[in-house]
Amino acid sequence: MNYRYLGKTGLKVSELCLGTMTFGRETDEATSHRMLDRFVEAGGNFIDTADVYSQGTSEEIVGRWLANQTRDDLVIATKVRFGMGAGPNDIGLSRKHILAGVEASLRRLGTDYLDLYQVHCWDKRTPLAETLSTLDGLVKSGQVRYIGVSNFTGWQLQKAIDLSMHHGWEPFICLQPLYNLLDRQLELELLPICQNEGLGIIPWSPLRGGWLTGKYRRDMDRPPQATRLEKAGEKGWSEAWERYANDRTWSIIDTLLAVAEETGKTPAQTALNWVLHRPGVTAPIIGARTLEQLEGNLGAVGWSLMAEQTARLTEASELPLPYYPYGFVSGAQRD
Ligand SMILES: NC(=O)c1ccc[n+]([C@@H]2O[C@H](COP(=O)([O-])OP(=O)(O)OC[C@H]3O[C@@H](n4cnc5c(N)ncnc54)[C@H](OP(=O)(O)O)[C@@H]3O)[C@@H](O)[C@H]2O)c1
Numbered sequence: 067m068n069y070r071y072l073g074k075t076g077l078k079v080s081e082l083c084l085g086t087m088t089f090g091r092e093t094d095e096a097t098s099h100r101m102l103d104r105f106v107e108a109g110g111n112f113i114d115t116a117d118v119y120s121q122g123t124s125e126e127i128v129g130r131w132l133a134n135q136t137r138d139d140l141v142i143a144t145k146v147r148f149g150m151g152a153g154p155n156d157i158g159l160s161r162k163h164i165l166a167g168v169e170a171s172l173r174r175l176g177t178d179y180l181d182l183y184q185v186h187c188w189d190k191r192t193p194l195a196e197t198l199s200t201l202d203g204l205v206k207s208g209q210v211r212y213i214g215v216s217n218f219t220g221w222q223l224q225k226a227i228d229l230s231m232h233h234g235w236e237p238f239i240c241l242q243p244l245y246n247l248l249d250r251q252l253e254l255e256l257l258p259i260c261q262n263e264g265l266g267i268i269p270w271s272p273l274r275g276g277w278l279t280g281k282y283r284r285d286m287d288r289p290p291q292a293t294r295l296e297k298a299g300e301k302g303w304s305e306a307w308e309r310y311a312n313d314r315t316w317s318i319i320d321t322l323l324a325v326a327e328e329t330g331k332t333p334a335q336t337a338l339n340w341v342l343h344r345p346g347v348t349a350p351i352i353g354a355r356t357l358e359q360l361e362g363n364l365g366a367v368g369w370s371l372m373a374e375q376t377a378r379l380t381e382a383s384e385l386p387l388p389y390y391p392y393g394f395v396s397g398a399q400r401d
Pocket residue numbers: 084085086087088092114115186216217242269270271272273274275276277279281292293294295334351352353354355358359360362363
């Protein structure tokens with residue numbers, strides 16, 4: 067496992083981050099702990115959770131494992147924003163909810179500091195300055211080492227960066243966006259912002275929750291059995307099926323399967339390797355339900371696709387540039 071600097075900081079993280087969204091949901095505690103052990107044994111030091119994953123259970127499972135580790139060897143990331151209770155202040159990015167959220171996450175994780183505290187999504191009702199000044203205070207108090215952001219649009223991210231700079235507050239050091247061969251919208255606005263401003267990128271769902279593992283095939287009219295999507299029930303999977311079960315997806319998967327066969331790697335390893343080497347990406351957050359899946363996904367590092375194979379995957383998954391303003395502006399640069 068290689069290590070990369072996260073954004074413009076001096077913090078070194080493993081090139082794969084272990085996501086823990088399955089912990090306490092489809093993965094029991096004993097398997098979760100074995101996965102954490104295996105990840106660290108493979109050289110991983112970067113672990114991502116969130117208060118909302120199984121309503122605190124994921125953090126608790128990580129916390130009970132952490133109790134037997136050398137805390138300072140690990141980079142622990144968690145998040146705040148989504149609902150943790152029925153009360154009006156149990157959700158959002160207000161000062162009150164963030165301060166309650168950080169205390170609760172520290173308690174569940176059994177640690178006295180978080181390495182990376184991320185806002186999980188934009189909150190349109192809380193003034194951005196209230197959120198950012200509160201996060202700045204958490205870094206100054208030592209409860210949090212760095213702050214990050216997930217699920218913002220381009221203008222929201224740039225505004226946050228500029229506001230923090232204007233006030234001299236601690237900046238966001240990284241973005242956690244959806245990014246994989248099927249979802250490349252990041253590249254329109256968010257990627258150039260991160261590259262210009264020096265934020266690291268830690269993509270979530272790099273396999274799109276399993277679509278890029280080879281088990282979703284062109285001839286299917288519903289998700290394969292015992293997958294995350296199938297377990298969501300028809301009401302749960304029909305929206306995702308409508309969004310992804312189309313010609314673009316199947317032709318990306320055809321290319322992925324062909325490239326994987328050439329490399330002798332699995333489709334999942336191939337798809338992860340592509341994300342890992344995209345410009346701007348620091349560390350994809352790998353998810354797994356079982357130890358075997360994790361074992362396979364750890365094989366995404368230590369090798370590289372050939373330039374021609376990368377180009378085929380990139381071309382097959384290219385999204386057409388929306389004409390306005392993107393196509394128009396890029397045409398004007400040529401003039
Ligand atoms: N910031 C956010 O809003 C956000 C949102 C989502 C996730 N995340 C973070 O990103 C992490 C990863 O997300 P994700 O779990 O969606 O990632 P993912 O890697 O795209 O999907 C993981 C799922 O794909 C299937 N899978 C994985 N490896 C496989 C393999 N080798 N062979 C066959 N199937 C395999 C499993 O589902 P099956 O049950 O179908 O086997 C597994 O649970 C999460 O743990 C969390 O930390 C963040």
